[in-house]
Structures are given as C-alpha cells and as structure tokens.
Amino acid sequence: MKIYKDFYTSPDVVQIARNLIGKYLFVKSEGIVCGGYITESEAYQGPTDRASHAYNNRRTNRTEVMFYEGGRTYVYLCYGIHSMLNIVTGPKDIPHAVLIRGFMPTTGLEAIKKRIGVNNPSAKNFNGPGKLTKALGINAVHNNLDLSGNEIWLEDRGLKLKGKKIIAGPRIGVDYAKEDALLPYRFVLK
DNA sequence: CGGCCGATCCACT
DNA sequence: GTGGATCGGCCGA
Numbered sequence: 001m002k003i004y005k006d007f008y009t010s011p012d013v014v015q016i017a018r019n020l021i022g023k024y025l026f027v028k029s030e031g032i033v034c035g036g037y038i039t040e041s042e043a044y045q046g047p048t049d050r051a052s053h054a055y056n057n058r059r060t061n062r063t064e065v066m067f068y069e070g071g072r073t074y075v076y077l078c079y080g081i082h083s084m085l086n087i088v089t090g091p092k093d094i095p096h097a098v099l100i101r102g103f104m105p106t107t108g109l110e111a112i113k114k115r116i117g118v119n120n121p122s123a124k125n126f127n128g129p130g131k132l133t134k135a136l137g138i139n140a141v142h143n144n145l146d147l148s149g150n151e152i153w154l155e156d157r158g159l160k161l162k163g164k165k166i167i168a169g170p171r172i173g174v175d176y177a178k179e180d181a182l183l184p185y186r187f188v189l190k
Numbered sequence: 191c192g193g194c195c196g197a198t199c200c201a202c203t
Numbered sequence: 204g205t206g207g208a209t210c211g212g213c214c215g216a
Contacts, residue, residue, distance in 0.1 A: 079195090
C-alpha cells in the first residue's frame with residue numbers, strides 16, 4: 001500500500017511523474033491526516049533542465065535536499081505567498097524532483113474545507129500547486145521530510161483510471177527555461 | 191548589502 | 204488578459 005524507496009530512486013524522473021498520477025498523498029498537519037489522489041504533476045530533470053532549481057548541479061542550502069536519495073519532500077515558497085510541494089527522486093547526488101500540482105481529496109475533507117474556506121469544493125479548488133498545499137496545510141515545516149515517515153507519505157491504492165487519460169504537455173510558468181520550456185514533462189488526469 | 195524575480199492565485203475588466 | 208500581493212533565495216558589487 002505505502003510506496004517505498006525503489007519507486008522514488010529510479011533515475012527516470014519523467015516516468016515517476018507520470019506514475020504519480022492516481023497515487024494517494026497523505027499529510028498530517030496540526031494532528032489531522034488529510035489526503036487524496038494526485039491529478040497533476042511535473043517532472044524537473046535536475047542538472048540538464050533549465051527550469052529546475054538544481055540546473056547545472058546548482059547546489060545551495062535550498063537545493064541541497066534535491067541531492068538526497070529519492071524519497072523526501074522539497075517544499076519552497078513561491079511569489080512570497082505559495083508553498084510548493086515536490087517529491088525528490090533519483091539516486092543520491094542526482095537532483096531530480098516532481099512538482100505535485102493538483103489532487104482530489106478523499107480523506108479529511110472537513111479540515112480541508114475549513115482551510116480553503118469553501119463549503120462545497122469542486123475539482124477547480126484543487127487544480128493548482130498553491131491550492132494543494134493550502135488545502136493540505138503544507139508549509140515550510142514539511143520541507144526535507146522522509147516519505148517513509150508518518151508526517152507525509154504516498155500510497156498506491158490501485159485506483160482505476162477508467163474512462164480517464166493521462167495527458168502530457170509543456171510545464172506551466174517556465175518560459176524562462178528556453179527550449180526546455182517545451183518539454184512534455186507535465187501530466188494531467190483528464 | 192541592494193535589487194531582482196519567481197515551478198502562483200485571485201479579483202478585476 | 205492584466206496586475207497586485209508578498210518574501211526568501213540568489214547574485215553581483
């Protein structure tokens with residue numbers, strides 16, 4: 001059920017990003033466990049990807065966690081407002097990561113509704129990386145956590161994607177990455 | 191130390 | 204389709 005090490009340590013971050021669609025993400029925040037299945041992801045291919053924080057093996061305090069062995073979280077603040085949740089993947093010293101961009105809640109709905117201030121939420125309330133972290137109560141304290149722990153983890157519950165397809169396309173908001181901006185590293189469940 | 195800017199979202203028009 | 208909110212990381216001086 002729970003996803004363990006070898007899923008994360010594969011060197012093919014694009015394949016991992018695709019495989020994360022339909023997997024379940026759980027987060028314990030303020031003592032409450034919330035979660036759901038992932039509907040959108042983006043791969044960031046470390047050293048060779050201009051859109052990655054770790055492009056050209058750029059190694060700083062912030063990016064250090066990306067160089068760990070796969071299976072940890074990388075959470076950072078964007079635009080001074082939004083926390084972004086990434087899953088670090090690949091072998092040690094290969095700084096790949098997958099940005100988790102959207103999900104569909106199945107657990108802890110009451111706490112989620114309270115956090116986002118919406119009584120009858122629909123898919124559009126969970127279709128962006130900032131919305132996801134707000135709904136699940138993810139922030140900087142969730143950075144650099146081991147996914148084999150009980151604060152944040154993923155599960156394979158054998159979700160059947162019947163009648164739905166995983167669509168690949170270019171990533172969002174990475175125009176500055178030049179030719180790498182066109183790579184089909186974004187996956188969306190349709 | 192100063193300045194730039196981003197893996198976003200929402201409320202406008 | 205546009206702009207404002209808002210702040211830590213990063214780089215160059």
